[in-house]
Amino acid sequence: MSDPDHRHGEGYGWEDGSPERLYVITGGRSGSLESAPLDLVTLIVARSAPAPGMQPEHAAIMRMCQAPLSVAEISAYLSLPVSVVTVLVGDLLTDGDVLARAPVARAELPDLALIEAVIDGLQKL
Amino acid sequence: MVREGSSPGGSGPASPVIWALPAVVIAAGTAVAVALVSGPARTPVAWLGAGAFVAVALACGAAARRGRELARLRVTVAEQRTALARQEAETVRLADTLLPDVVRRLREGEFPEDVLASLEAHDAHGPGLTPEFRAAHLAVLRSVLDAVVAEEDLRESAQRAFVNIARRVQAIVHQQAQELRDMEDRHGQSPSVFGDLLRLDHGTALIGRLADSIAVLGGARPGRQWNRAVPLYSVLRGAMSRIIDYQRVELHSVSEVAVVGPAVEPLIHALAELLDNATRYSPPRTRVHLTAVDVNAGIAIEIEDGGVSMSEEARNRAERMLRQAQQGIDLNDLGETPRLGLAVVGRLSQAYDFQVSLRSSAYGGVRAVLVVPQDLITTTSAATGIAHGIGTSSGPRGALTPAAGDTGGATGGATTGVTGPSRPATGPSGPDAPAVTERTPSGLPQRRRKTRVTAPASAAAPAVPPAPDGAAGPAGASTTTRTAATEPEPAPHVQPGMWLAAFQSGLSGDSRTGADQNSDASPVPASKGEQP
Numbered sequence: 001m002s003d004p005d006h007r008h009g010e011g012y013g014w015e016d017g018s019p020e021r022l023y024v025i026t027g028g029r030s031g032s033l034e035s036a037p038l039d040l041v042t043l044i045v046a047r048s049a050p051a052p053g054m055q056p057e058h059a060a061i062m063r064m065c066q067a068p069l070s071v072a073e074i075s076a077y078l079s080l081p082v083s084v085v086t087v088l089v090g091d092l093l094t095d096g097d098v099l100a101r102a103p104v105a106r107a108e109l110p111d112l113a114l115i116e117a118v119i120d121g122l123q124k125l
Numbered sequence: 126m127v128r129e130g131s132s133p134g135g136s137g138p139a140s141p142v143i144w145a146l147p148a149v150v151i152a153a154g155t156a157v158a159v160a161l162v163s164g165p166a167r168t169p170v171a172w173l174g175a176g177a178f179v180a181v182a183l184a185c186g187a188a189a190r191r192g193r194e195l196a197r198l199r200v201t202v203a204e205q206r207t208a209l210a211r212q213e214a215e216t217v218r219l220a221d222t223l224l225p226d227v228v229r230r231l232r233e234g235e236f237p238e239d240v241l242a243s244l245e246a247h248d249a250h251g252p253g254l255t256p257e258f259r260a261a262h263l264a265v266l267r268s269v270l271d272a273v274v275a276e277e278d279l280r281e282s283a284q285r286a287f288v289n290i291a292r293r294v295q296a297i298v299h300q301q302a303q304e305l306r307d308m309e310d311r312h313g314q315s316p317s318v319f320g321d322l323l324r325l326d327h328g329t330a331l332i333g334r335l336a337d338s339i340a341v342l343g344g345a346r347p348g349r350q351w352n353r354a355v356p357l358y359s360v361l362r363g364a365m366s367r368i369i370d371y372q373r374v375e376l377h378s379v380s381e382v383a384v385v386g387p388a389v390e391p392l393i394h395a396l397a398e399l400l401d402n403a404t405r406y407s408p409p410r411t412r413v414h415l416t417a418v419d420v421n422a423g424i425a426i427e428i429e430d431g432g433v434s435m436s437e438e439a440r441n442r443a444e445r446m447l448r449q450a451q452q453g454i455d456l457n458d459l460g461e462t463p464r465l466g467l468a469v470v471g472r473l474s475q476a477y478d479f480q481v482s483l484r485s486s487a488y489g490g491v492r493a494v495l496v497v498p499q500d501l502i503t504t505t506s507a508a509t510g511i512a513h514g515i516g517t518s519s520g521p522r523g524a525l526t527p528a529a530g531d532t533g534g535a536t537g538g539a540t541t542g543v544t545g546p547s548r549p550a551t552g553p554s555g556p557d558a559p560a561v562t563e564r565t566p567s568g569l570p571q572r573r574r575k576t577r578v579t580a581p582a583s584a585a586a587p588a589v590p591p592a593p594d595g596a597a598g599p600a601g602a603s604t605t606t607r608t609a610a611t612e613p614e615p616a617p618h619v620q621p622g623m624w625l626a627a628f629q630s631g632l633s634g635d636s637r638t639g640a641d642q643n644s645d646a647s648p649v650p651a652s653k654g655e656q657p
Contacts, residue, residue: 018355018359018363019349019351019355019359019360019362019363019366019389019390019393020359020362020363020365020366021302021306021326021327021330021363021366022306022309022323022326023323023324023326023327023366023371024362024363024365024366024371025362026323027372028323028327028371028372029320030316030317030319030320030321030323040314053378056358075313080313081309081310081312081313081314081319082313082314083313083314083315083316083319083320084313086316
């Protein structure tokens with residue numbers, strides 16, 4: 001509901017929007033190196049509530065990740081690009097404030113085998 | 126003229142008598158001598174006496190006439206001397222007060238015609254001055270006025286040209302910044318492109334600041350205008366985003382207030398210039414500390430660097446520059462100004478009542494303090510969008526409505542209120558959840574969700590009975606009552622357990638109600654949970 005609002009704010013940024021740019025939020029990092037383990041569908045869970053002195057974005061991620069959320073969802077809620085979220089989550093991960101859960105892919109692996117088995121079985125018919 | 130006539134009239138009765146006296150004496154002497162001398166000598170004596178009388182009378186008459194003339198001359202000389210003195214005073218007044226006053230009033234933007242008219246009115250009751258003299262003075266004033274006006278016009282048109290160019294640059298920069306932001310959103314998933322975009326964005330912001338500086342020095346507003354209050358935190362980061370070495374700036378505690386819309390851009394710009402000075406004149410490895418605290422007069426924003434200390438003389442020079450800029454700056458002087466930034470800061474602080482002071486810092490560097498007056502400060506609740514994206518984040522998290530209420534002022538201090546009670550509660554639940562997932566893959570790898578849901582329920586009964594488990598326990602029994610109970614108040618810390626419980630109910634068959642309640646509480650996590 002407030003998403004469209006925000007979009008408008010960004011669109012008519014001459015008088016609305018936010019004065020800060022993305023590079024300040026990430027401290028100039030583009031999320032290329034150390035954030036390798038993170039994926040769009042990696043689930044993030046906060047280990048605790050946000051600490052007082054946190055950067056607002058960190059605090060927001062902590063707050064919304066009380067229930068597991070994927071990186072892509074965090075990105076959508078914060079309306080920040082994925083790379084920014086990756087950097088922010090990377091910070092939180094190194095501080096141990098959040099946990100990253102492996103994406104669902106691993107759980108689906110047996111499915112693939114099963115499907116192959118089914119296909120094989122079907123072909124044998 | 127009138128007085129010249131009257132003054133001889135005053136001395137008139139005395140002088141003829143005095144000047145007639147010698148002739149009368151001679152006449153009397155002659156008469157006595159004629160009476161005393163013997164007969165034969167009487168005639169010559171009478172003749173001599175008559176001659177002497179005539180001579181003395183003539184001399185006396187001439188003397189009397191000259192005396193009168195002299196008196197008249199004295200009077201005119203005195204008159205002229207006073208007139209001269211008055212003219213001199215008038216000339217001195219012209220040089221000392223009138224001309225500076227006229228120039229000042231013109232600089233302040235009064236119309237030259239008005240200024241001249243008021244001068245004429247003022248001059249009218251300066252008495253004893255000839256019309257020619259007054260006309261000459263006015264002519265002098267007028268020519269000076271013309272010269273000043275011409276100069277002001279020139280300056281103004283130069284400034285307008287500056288501002289005009291600056292505005293165009295600002296427009297381009299702004300458009301580019303917007304496009305960059307769009308591109309950043311679009312290419313957010315490829316870090317290399319994103320990194321390049323960030324660098325471009327940064328460069329664009331630097332250009333924008335330069336254009337803003339030119340506009341400010343040209344006497345205009347800095348540029349963008351904000352029609353709503355912006356949180357101070359965003360303002361500070363906005364200032365950081367406009368300097369080269371923003372990574373060296375460390376943002377410390379920020380009091381949780383917002384800056385009213387009209388003052389946002391000037392404040393950002395002034396702070397950016399101060400930050401730029403701080404980073405530029407300190408060693409590249411040192412940090413620059415940025416804090417904002419409440420003071421009686423408003424909000425004091427401190428910028429402290431660990432650079433070279435400022436000598437007393439340098440400090441005086443800098444403060445003088447600030448003061449000069451506050452009095453209005455001449456574009457021609459800027460060439461000699463080594464630190465353009467201070468001129469801009471001075472200009473802005475004059476226009477918006479910021480108080481800026483530079484002191485040497487305890488770290489050895491410079492400590493700049495900018496005090497924002499109270500009337501430019503408002504509460505954060507007035508500012509809709511909190512720091513970047515945070516405002517929106519709190520929107521969809523309407524899931525956590527009570528929490529969102531608490532953290533409405535999301536930036537800093539409000540979070541403390543939330544963390545106090547909620548942290549101990551969520552602390553145990555955090556470790557609980559991962560333990561569950563680690564158990565799951567061994568048993569049922571595919572149904573992660575289900576196992577995770579069942580796991581806390583199983584763990585709840587024997588092992589730990591804290592709050593979330595208590596919530597999860599009745600979950601199996603009656604979903605509706607529990608959700609109704611949890612929905613109003615303890616959302617932040619019960620929420621995870623809530624969520625799992627709803628899942629459990631959903632999986633156990635009562636999918637409709639569980640999903641609905643969840644979507645009430647937290648729409649997207651619920652849908653998300655179902656997808657995998």
